[in-house]
Amino acid sequence: MHHNGPVGEREDQQDVTVSETVRLFDANAPLVLRSGATLAEVDVAHETWGTLNAERSNAVFICHALTGDAHAAGWRQGDKRPGWWDTMIGPGKPVDTNIWFVVCANILGGCQGTTGPSSTNPATGDPYGLDFPLLDMSDFVTVHRALGRHLGVERWALLMGGSLGGMQVLQWALEYPEDTDNAIVLAASSRLTAQNIAFSAVGRQAIMKDSGFRGGRFLSEGTAPKKGLAVARMMAHITYLSEEAFSEKFGRAAQSGELTPNFGVDFAVESYLDHQGEAFQSRFDALSYLYLTRVMDYYDPFAAPGALDALAADAVKFLVMSFDSDWRFSTEHSRRIVRHLEGAHVPTSFREISSPWGHDSFLLAIADYHETIAAFLERAATERGL
Template sequence: MSDPNFVQTLYFTFAEPPRPLVLKSGVSLGPVTVAYELYGELNAARSNAILIFHAFTGDAHAASYHEGDAKPGWWADMIGPGKAFDTDKYCVICSNVLGSCKGTTGSGSINPATGKPYGLTFPVITIEDMVDVQKALLDHLGIKKLLSCAGGSMGGMQAMTWAVRYPECVHSAIVIAACHRHTAQQIAFHEVGRQAVVADPDWKDGNYYGQPVPARGLAVARMLGHITYMSWVSMEQKFGRKLLDKEKLGYDFSKDFEVQNYLEYRGQSFVERFDANSYLYLTKAMDYFDLAGGRKLSEAFKGIKADLLVISFTSDWLYPSSQSQEMVRALKANDVDVTYVEMESDYGHDAFLVEFEDQTRAISSYLAKVGRERSLP
C-alpha cells in the first residue's frame, strides 16, 4: 500500500507489434509507453473522471507530491481535495503527451528496433496523435466517458481536439488560453526557437544522446518562449529597468539588467529538465494544429456533443482572446452549450498557471453544473 500523501507516476504500454499506433501522418509507431498519474477515486459507475492536459513542457505530475519532493505538481493549486478539480469528488488523470521527454514515448526514447534513441527517426506527431494516445490510456483504465477534460495552452488544444475527435467520450471540455489553429505569429516564434536549437553545434542532427546536449541553443529557444509567455505589464512590474547587482550601467556586454539574468536562469534551468529534440517535435505538433483544416471552423465543430468552457486572459498576446472568441462563435453557431469568460490578468499567457482564484471560481461551479446536468447522480 502506497502512502496516500504521495502520488506515483504509473506507466502503460500499448501499440506493440503487430498493432502499432497509426499517426495522423500515416506513419506507424509502436510500442508506445504513457506516463500518467491519478488523483482521487474513480466511482463505481466510472462517471467522475476528468482528464487534465499539460502544456508544452509540462508532465504527468499535475498535483500532489512525489515522495521526497519539496515541490508539488505543476497545477497543484487547482487539483486536490476541495480545489477546483476536487479530488474528493472527481478522479483526475494526467498523462504526459506523446513526443515529450517526461516518461511517455518520445524522440529520446529507445527505439526497440535499433536499441538506440529515436532521435530524428522519431515520426513527426500531432495534437491529434497525443489525444489518440490518451484515448488508449482511458480504454485501458476502463473509462468510456469523461465528465470533463481540461488544459491550458497546448493542453487547451488537446481539450478542444477531444471534443471534436471523440464527441461521444466527453461530457465537457475546458479550453484555457488556447486556440483552434496556430497562426503565423505563433509558428514564427516556434521557428526561431527551433532554429536556435538546430544551430547549436552540439545538436548534431539530433544525435547528441550520451554526449553534450545542445544546451546553448535550447536555452535561447526557452528565453524567447518565456518572453512570449509574459506580458508587457508583467515584465515591467517584475523587472522594469532594475539593474543586476550594479549601481550603474557597465558600458560593456556583461549583464546590466535583471531581466537578462532572469531569462538566462530560465534558459539554463530548462536545459536541465527538457530534451532538445522533444522541443522540436512538440513545437512542430502545435504548429501543425488546425482543427478546421481548410474548412470553416463551424464545419469542424459540427459533431461536438460536449459542453464547453472557454477561458482566455486579457494580457495573453501569444494566444489572444480573439482566438478564443473565434472558437466561441463557431461553437455557438453549432448550438453547443458554451460558457466563455475573458479573465482579467496582467500575467500574459502564463496566467493559466498563476490566476487560481478566478479559475477556481469558474471551474468549480462549471464542473458542478456539468455533473448535475450531464453525468453524476
C-alpha cells in the same frame, strides 16, 4: 494495480495516488499515427488523483501544455514543489479530488516518461532522433484514449487543458465527442498566427543551429544542443509574460545592487531569463521541443471540411477562457474557437479574465478564473449526482 497508495509525505497536501508508466502500444498492437507512420513501442507516464467511482462517472482528464508533464498536482517523494497545477487540482480546489478522479499523462513525443524522439527506437537500439515520425494533434488524442481504456474510463466527465493542453482538448472533442460531457479550453488556439509561428521557428532554429545538435543524433554522439535549447526557452518566456508583467516584476532594476554595465547578467530581467534557460536545459529534451512546437504550428482543425460535424451531432459543453494580457494566444484566438463552436450550435460559455500576467495566467491562482472553473465543475457534478 492503480492504487499503490500515496507516495508523498506532506500530510496537509493531496498526494499523488498513482504515478506510473505503462506500455500501451507494442509490436503486436503498434500505435498508428495520423500520418500513417507507426510506433511499435509506446510507454505512457501518468498520474492520478482521487478515486474512480463505481459508475465511472467522475473521471477528468488533464492535458498538459508544451513543457508540462504528468505531475500536475500533489507531491511525490522527494518533491521540492508540488505539481505544476497544484493550485487547480486537489481536495477542495476547483478540480476537487474529493469528488473527481483526475488523470494526467505526459504527452506523446514528450520527455517526461512517455515515448518521444529521444526514446530508443526498437528497430535500431539507438535513440530515434529525427527518425521519430512527425506528430499531429490527433495522435496525442489517440494515446490519451488508450490510457483511458487502460484505466477503465471510456467516457470522461471533463477534458481540460491550457495552451497546447487546450488544443488537445479541442481536438479530442472534435474527433470523439462521445468521449466526454464537458471540455475546458484555456488560453489556447485553433490556428497559430504568422507571429506565433515565427517565434516557434526561431526557437527551433536556435536548437538546430547549435553545434551540439548533430542533425538530431546528439544522444548517440554524446553531445546536446543545450545552449540552443536555453535560448529557445528564454525567447519563449518573453511571450509567456505580458509586457506589463515584465515591467511590474523587473522594471529596469539591477539583479543586485546597482547596474554595472557589462555583457553578462546585469538587469534583473536578464537574471530571470538566464535562470529559466538554465533550468530548462536540465529538465527538457531539445527533440521534444522541436516535435511538440511543430504540432502546434500545423494545427488548424477548422480548415478541414466537416470538422465540426461530429461535435454538432453529439454536443459537448464547452468552457473557453482567455486572459486579457495574453499576447501569445490572445483573446482573439479564443474568440475564433468560440465562433466555430457556436456556428455548430455547440453549447459554449466564453469568459475573458482580466489578469496582468499574460499567457502564464492559466497556471496561476487568479480568483475570478478559479471561481469560474469551480462553478463549471460544480454544475457538472450536480448534473451527474456527485
